[in-house]
Amino acid sequence: MEFRTDIPIYRQIATSIKEQIASGCLHPGDKLLSVREYSVFYEVSALTIQRAMQLLDREGVIHSQKGVGSFVKDGAGEIVKKDMVARLVKEFVTSMKNTGASKDEIMKLVEREAGEQEYDGT
Amino acid sequence: MELEHVSKRCGDIQVIENVSVAVPEGHIIGLVGENGVGKTTLLKLLAGILHPDEGSIRMDSGKISYLLREQDLYPWMKVKDTVCYYTDFYPDFRLEQAISLLEEAGIELHRKVKKLSDGNKQRLCLILAVCRQVPYYLLDEPVKSTDPNFKKDFKKYLLRNLPEKATVILATHLLKDLETLFDTVMVMGNRRIKMIEAEQIRENYNISVGEYCAREMNAMNA
Numbered sequence: 602m603e604f605r606t607d608i609p610i611y612r613q614i615a616t617s618i619k620e621q622i623a624s625g626c627l628h629p630g631d632k633l634l635s636v637r638e639y640s641v642f643y644e645v646s647a648l649t650i651q652r653a654m655q656l657l658d659r660e661g662v663i664h665s666q667k668g669v670g671s672f673v674k675d676g677a678g679e680i681v682k683k684d685m686v687a688r689l690v691k692e693f694v695t696s697m698k699n700t701g702a703s704k705d706e707i708m709k710l711v712e713r714e715a716g717e718q719e720y721d722g723t
Numbered sequence: 724m725e726l727e728h729v730s731k732r733c734g735d736i737q738v739i740e741n742v743s744v745a746v747p748e749g750h751i752i753g754l755v756g757e758n759g760v761g762k763t764t765l766l767k768l769l770a771g772i773l774h775p776d777e778g779s780i781r782m783d784s785g786k787i788s789y790l791l792r793e794q795d796l797y798p799w800m801k802v803k804d805t806v807c808y809y810t811d812f813y814p815d816f817r818l819e820q821a822i823s824l825l826e827e828a829g830i831e832l833h834r835k836v837k838k839l840s841d842g843n844k845q846r847l848c849l850i851l852a853v854c855r856q857v858p859y860y861l862l863d864e865p866v867k868s869t870d871p872n873f874k875k876d877f878k879k880y881l882l883r884n885l886p887e888k889a890t891v892i893l894a895t896h897l898l899k900d901l902e903t904l905f906d907t908v909m910v911m912g913n914r915r916i917k918m919i920e921a922e923q924i925r926e927n928y929n930i931s932v933g934e935y936c937a938r939e940m941n942a943m944n945a
Contacts, residue, residue, distance in 0.1 A: 606933070608926075610921075637887055640887070641882045645903055646750070647882075647887040648750065
């Protein structure tokens with residue numbers, strides 16, 4: 602996996618694991634790979650993986666049991682979806698602001714697009 | 724492992740002056756600096772091979788695996804004799820792991836060291852270093868002479884073969900390939916050492932570790 606080198610790697614790994622949950626590769630109750638296995642897979646230190654796991658634990662996405670392993674929590678799917686939506690919204694608003702659009706313009710455009718897509722029946 | 728007010732001269736060059744640094748345990752540390760700045764000197768000080776002119780170094784040399792250079796190998800010895808020598812000398816050396824890694828590298832046990840390619844000599848040195856089960860690993864430009872394929876797989880190789888809790892100090896000028904591996908970087912320049920966590924660089928400055936080190940080195944030399 603290629604990482605951006607200008608934002609923390611542990612966050613990118615946590616996001617990668619959340620994407621696996623969102624896409625259904627990982628289900629609630631699934632046991633995650635070990636720190637060592639992730640370390641080799643992502644080619645980062647064990648410390649970085651531990652930080653990623655701690656973040657996921659704090660966010661309520663996984664539950665880590667010392668000596669046993671880490672597991673995807675029930676309800677992780679909801680949390681991850683909320684997280685992804687929040688991120689998409691943030692990226693969208695940031696991009697729109699960069700084009701010079703005002704808040705009102707953004708809201709109007711979103712309403713129109715959402716309405717059109719509803720009309721399509723999708 | 725700690726340097727306390729250490730100064731060291733090599734010939735008439737002051738390599739470091741009044742440097743105090745505590746090596747963070749369990750971290751993979753990148754030792755970065757221009758060629759000739761003194762990275763090798765620093766590693767030798769940390770390994771106990773060289774001694775400071777001033778100040779003191781806290782370390783236990785029995786717990787350190789120091790990467791040999793190709794020229795440190797005995798050229799007339801066969802690979803298997805070199806490995807046996809290491810086994811006899813170091814009780815913490817893992818023979819089965821070494822044999823497995825040699826096989827993976829395609830290095831034949833009966834071959835004499837002098838007949839190995841430079842890449843394979845360095846490979847052998849690396850195998851000898853990683854197969855010791857110790858808390859500290861000091862690796863000076865470990866992939867300098869190896870082929871591009873191995874360079875590409877080097878991060879995986881290291882992470883697979885070293886203990887998770889190991890403290891690794893890796894001197895390199897190939898920062899771009901390795902920067903995502905490091906927990907901490909030590910930037911050397913102008914008789915000083917600056918130490919910073921890699922993720923702190925990304926979190927606080929939003930630049931790559933490579934970019935940060937380049938800026939630091941420029942600032943040090945200004």
